[in-house]
Amino acid sequence: MVDISFNKKETEKIIQAVKFYKIYKHLILTAEEIDPHHKTHHQILLELRNALDHFMRILANKVGENDEEKSADYNWKHLDKAFAHLYRAGYNVLDWLSITYRELISKDLRFYSNKAIEKVIPDYYTKIKPKIQDISYQIAECRENKDIDDDKHLNEDAFENFMKYFNIVSEVEELYKKTIRGKISSLKEFRRKSIFISLGKYSLTLIIGFIIGKLS
DSSP: OOOOOOOHHHHHHHHHHHHHHHHHHHHHHHHHSSSSSSSHHHHHHHHHHHHHHHHHHHHHHTTTTTTSOTTHHHHHHHHHHHHHHHHHHHHHHHHHHHHHHHHHHHHHHTOOHHHHHHHSSSSIIIHHHHHHHHHHHHHHHHHHOOOOTTTTTSHHHHHHHHHHHHHHHHHHHHHIIIIIIHHHHHHHHHHHHHHHHHHHHHHHHHHHHHHHHHHH
């Protein structure tokens, strides 16, 4: 049996990749669950396949399965490329989540009047909606700062930008779950009562009109 070992530099990067993948795995599972069709985007799967291909090239070289001798930095180059694909997959999932959550907020509220929303979620128009708009600008900034190339995609600045994007999307998630989705039952009840009151007023108007007609 062949023993596989990694040098210190490779080991540190693999540990970093594993930690990043744990974050990514949480994101992809969440995205699949909230997606209306419960499907994963093709580009995300492609990035994961490419990352796996680079990891397998490293392992093949480690166990001596390559047909020709590779350069001294062969493993590091492929580890570098594998991490780049993981990053791209992570950004793709964050893009997917950010769009889905904002669409869900719009979809969940579209059936209710401004009056109902103001009554059930008093600070929606004054705080929550402006917050969502501000978050959209922050997301655009993170996407603009996404820089995955051979020199930058593994450095601290790149990871910091990714985590900033991650935290922003987490904030949108909290807004949706607690502030919007958590109020749907109350919005439905307000609408039901409003319809009942409107029907009562309409019926009363008809009755009064009928009485006045009889007395005329």
